[in-house]
Amino acid sequence: MPRCCVTGEKIKSLERITRITVRQLTKSYGANPVLTSIDLDFSGGHVYGIVGQNGAGKTTLFNCLAGLETHGGTVIAEGGRLKDRLGFLQTDPFMLPRLTGREYLRLFCKARAVPEGDLDVRNVFDLPLDRYAQQYSTGMKKKLALQAILLQGNEFFILDEPYNGVDIHSALLITEIIRRLRASGKVVLISSHIFSTLKDTCDVIHVLDGGKMAETVEKAEFKRLEQAMTDFAVGNKLDALSLR
Numbered sequence: 001m002p003r004c005c006v007t008g009e010k011i012k013s014l015e016r017i018t019r020i021t022v023r024q025l026t027k028s029y030g031a032n033p034v035l036t037s038i039d040l041d042f043s044g045g046h047v048y049g050i051v052g053q054n055g056a057g058k059t060t061l062f063n064c065l066a067g068l069e070t071h072g073g074t075v076i077a078e079g080g081r082l083k084d085r086l087g088f089l090q091t092d093p094f095m096l097p098r099l100t101g102r103e104y105l106r107l108f109c110k111a112r113a114v115p116e117g118d119l120d121v122r123n124v125f126d127l128p129l130d131r132y133a134q135q136y137s138t139g140m141k142k143k144l145a146l147q148a149i150l151l152q153g154n155e156f157f158i159l160d161e162p163y164n165g166v167d168i169h170s171a172l173l174i175t176e177i178i179r180r181l182r183a184s185g186k187v188v189l190i191s192s193h194i195f196s197t198l199k200d201t202c203d204v205i206h207v208l209d210g211g212k213m214a215e216t217v218e219k220a221e222f223k224r225l226e227q228a229m230t231d232f233a234v235g236n237k238l239d240a241l242s243l244r
């Protein structure tokens with residue numbers, strides 16, 4: 001049967017994002033270059049970390065990959081249309097007023113035409129689903145937004161600071177979720193300002209510096225990267241405080 005005749009549901013199950021290729025991605029705000037000639041390769045079953053100082057361009061890169069910003073260069077996905085298979089957890093997820101957590105999850109499921117199932121059973125973060133999501137705490141909003149993109153069954157996950165604001169149990173759960181996404185062949189891209197969270201989950205860490213990809217580090221080299229970052233961050237700055 002030709003692919004175009006299969007029902008929408010079946011087409012979805014055939015699609016699998018196996019590889020994403022980013023070439024010469026460039027972004028400027030006015031005359032201000034923010035990302036310069038970024039080349040990246042992502043493949044299924046891998047977790048990629050992005051680190052960089054505040055303002056290095058991580059969120060801008062994510063917005064470009066998610067199609068929320070115009071940019072130069074190309075983002076090519078093999079195996080399906082990226083925007084139909086992308087789950088983007090933003091740093092501060094936006095919640096519409098007067099929408100409960102349950103309605104938020106339903107909206108995301110409807111948007112992808114996937115069954116929502118029993119949301120109380122699937123409420124892995126124990127969120128108060130019948131409260132207005134806008135009134136959730138920072139960590140609760142983050143967990144609700146993550147839950148929503150997981151329910152959608154996406155193939156490519158961009159997690160912008162997924163641990164930001166969440167409690168210790170949720171952080172442990174998120175780490176396990178990321179491991180399982182990798183095990184089931186998904187592509188996961190994470191940014192975090194806490195090195196240990198990346199060390200635990202990533203296969204590769206990309207270092208973004210002033211909008212340029214400065215370094216790509218494999219797992220075997222994470223310790224060296226952590227030490228280099230610590231040396232750079234601390235240096236002799238604390239001498240002035242006479243801390244020992």
Ligand SMILES: Nc1ncnc2c1ncn2[C@@H]1O[C@H](COP(=O)(O)OP(=O)(O)OP(=O)(O)O)[C@@H](O)[C@H]1O
Nearest residue numbers: 029032034052053054055056057058059060061091
């Ligand atoms: N809409 C915008 N208009 C103009 N400049 C912007 C805009 N969004 C971001 N920038 C600039 O682009 C640069 C990169 O910002 P971005 O938010 O991508 O950095 P980041 O690495 O995610 O930082 P952080 O770690 O603080 O979240 C910064 O200099 C920022 O001021």
